[in-house]
Amino acid sequence: MILTTIDGMPLYSTSPEAVAHAIRIGLQGYHTHTFRGRVGYMAGVNHQSILQARQRTNSATVAPVTQPNTPTTSSNTSGISSGGGGY
Numbered sequence: 001m002i003l004t005t006i007d008g009m010p011l012y013s014t015s016p017e018a019v020a021h022a023i024r025i026g027l028q029g030y031h032t033h034t035f036r037g038r039v040g041y042m043a044g045v046n047h048q049s050i051l052q053a054r055q056r057t058n059s060a061t062v063a064p065v066t067q068p069n070t071p072t073t074s075s076n077t078s079g080i081s082s083g084g085g086g087y
Contacts, residue, residue, distance in 0.1 A: 011040035
């Protein structure tokens, strides 16, 4: 489930959703943002990687939408999730 979008990128409620999206757009792993007090998961090991993917592909999958957000972020540099998936 998509919680919101940040810089036009979907923020998912579980890490497997974010990893699946990462694979679809040629990235690996995920990183996290906090949105309305809830941890959400976004494709790519950091936010910069997904912004670069959007610039490379310029596809509808990663096209920006205008929705201002100011979340906090953290990264999973291993790109592997272990655990409950954000329940």
